[in-house]
């Protein structure tokens with residue numbers, strides 16, 4: 347298990363190289379299996395890369411796009427990851443992709459887990475590309491340190507691809523892929539920008555305690571490509 351580092355000298359360079367790399371993997375997936383899939387994180391980091399990716403030439407009508415995690419809010423809420431993906435990624439050529447969001451009509455995310463596990467059969471799995479972000483508390487996806495649900499989310503014997511999480515260090519109830527589902531992806535990327543995130547990553551790499559910093563559970567158990575620029 348390793349963290350394979352790809353550092354770029356600027357964010358525009360990162361966006362250009364990373365979006366081209368994702369496009370190549372998706373094209374190869376389409377060629378091999380007829381369809382390909384992309385699971386993306388929300389938050390602030392990916393927007394500019396998404397814009398660039400949306401203009402990559404590939405048969406987007408054969409791509410399933412879904413989210414790694416979602417805040418349990420409606421799409422008219424600025425915190426909605428689905429709204430961000432629709433605004434920044436599912437535009438230009440990528441408008442032809444098939445999008446599967448994670449927010450359902452249930453008011454409590456706990457009651458939506460079974461529906462989302464069922465939705466996954468429509469999506470090309472394992473995911474060809476899964477892109478993680480990381481918070482300054484070491485969370486990834488919506489696997490938050492200190493949340494009551496963390497041990498379950500990190501338990502690779504859990505019989506679910508999704509888990510509802512109530513963070514204590516961030517607002518909104520969340521829906522997250524479980525660690526098992528994250529690890530099952532063919533290509534796992536960790537997309538970070540800025541020195542503060544690099545500093546958090548350096549701390550994360552100093553120990554194995556995933557309950558303290560859940561991102562550790564990913565690079566302790568999988569090969570992860572770090573995509574980073576200051």
Ligand SMILES: O=C(O)[C@H](O)[C@@H](O)[C@H](O)[C@H](O)COP(=O)(O)O
Pocket residue numbers: 387388389390391392414415416417427478479480481485486487488
């Ligand atoms: O919906 C979310 O909050 C995420 O998917 C989350 O895991 C995110 O990737 C990190 O919190 C980093 O967020 P930023 O890119 O905004 O720093």
